[in-house]
Amino acid sequence: MSDLEVRQLRYFVAVAEELHFGRAADRLGMAQPPLSRAIRTLERHLDVRLLERTTRRVELTPAGEALLRDARTALDAVAAADRRARNAGRPAPSLRLALKADYDAGLLPLILAAYQPHEAALPVELTLGGRGDQDPALRDGRADVAILPAPFDRHGLDSEPLLTEPRLVAMAAGDPLAARASLRLADLAGRSLPDGTFADMEGRPSGREGAGMSPPRGARSWDLAQIFNLVELGDIIWFLPVSLARRYPRPGIAYRTVADLAPSELHIAWPRDCRSRPVAAFVDAAMTVAAASFPRIDGRPRMTG
Structure with missing residues (x-):
């Protein structure tokens, strides 16, 4: 059996999320008949029924639900690979740092100063966003490393705590x-x-x-x-x-x-299995700065009130 195509997965995810061929076709910018044919071709390719269709509604089968989960992951991985390859192939690549403005406990200038002398250092490009935007940016390839407060979705990421503060x-x-x-x-x-x-x-x-x-x-x-x-x-x-x-x-x-309010934890995170020397150098600089800037309690830097 030949491999699935990205186009097929994209078509299927649109239909599975909309549960309506017309809306999915509009979302994809195509006509409905070729979309319907593409889904039937995908079902023949996999030899399973992915969708139950009636004149009133479209529903996912168990096979369709399983494919939807994995298809989303696969499409995210493809998009991330595309963005990372494009950044690495630029004439002047950068290290893209995701963070929420002012949520760095004042560490960012010190981290940048410690990072720049490293032989693997790249120019740092800030990717600013709201709370909760940093971990998705790591997974979809818009960022290479992030400084972010806990809690966050750790799926597909590695991280280290930088600071705990009241x-x-x-x-x-x-x-x-x-x-x-x-x-x-x-x-x-x-x-x-x-x-x-x-x-x-x-x-x-x-x-x-x-x-x-x-x-x-x-x-x-x-x-x-x-x-x-x-x-x-x-x-x-x-x-x-x-x-x-x-x-x-x-x-x-x-x-x-x-008195009984939980403290804030600041972390540095990066994509799991990342082998980038610039990312490793930035993580090392961040952890070194945090450890030098605040006393360590229970093995981690901690700011007192």
Whole structure:
């Protein structure tokens, strides 16, 4: 049996995700009849039925569900290989670093300074994004290495912790709770975080770990200034790393400790099985800088409050 073609997988994924041949054809920019023929050809090729079709609906068979999972992975791998090869083949290749602006605990300038003298170093190209954009960029080939806060999807990645630091709560300076030097999560019951979850549910199954560091739902383009403005107005509170709070002192915002709030972990991550010398040099520089910049507790760099 001959190998599957990328085109066949792309056609199948579109139909499997839309569960509608017309919508899938529109998504692919093609007519519906040739798409239907392509799916029938793929089923004959595999000698299995992938889709159950009626006049009213399209459904995946067990074989179709299995192929969809693997097809997505295969297409992601092909796209990543394409992007990495194009970057490596450029006249002036770069090391593409994914991160969220200001989520580097102040380490980035020191890391870059430690990395550049290495014989394998390449010019560093920053790939900035919102919270949660860094690990997908590593998997799909848009980035070679990432500095990112936990938690993140570790599938297909290797990583090392750089720093653990306390988180604080940011609230309006006029908030009655701001009169207290230290709080507990229970004191924040009913207060909303930027993503709409309740502050006292932080870290629980019904909440999202690290929710306060995530962009608001439906508003991933919100920047720090917008979030700070909402905090100043008393509309929300926000959990953020102490290093970020130190960068943004604002008279309208009070930063307070929360005794039972989990700390923030900053990691460096790269694609699993990566054999790039520039990536290895960057990881080594990052870990060396983190270890030299902060005392080590329990085997890892840790910032005190």
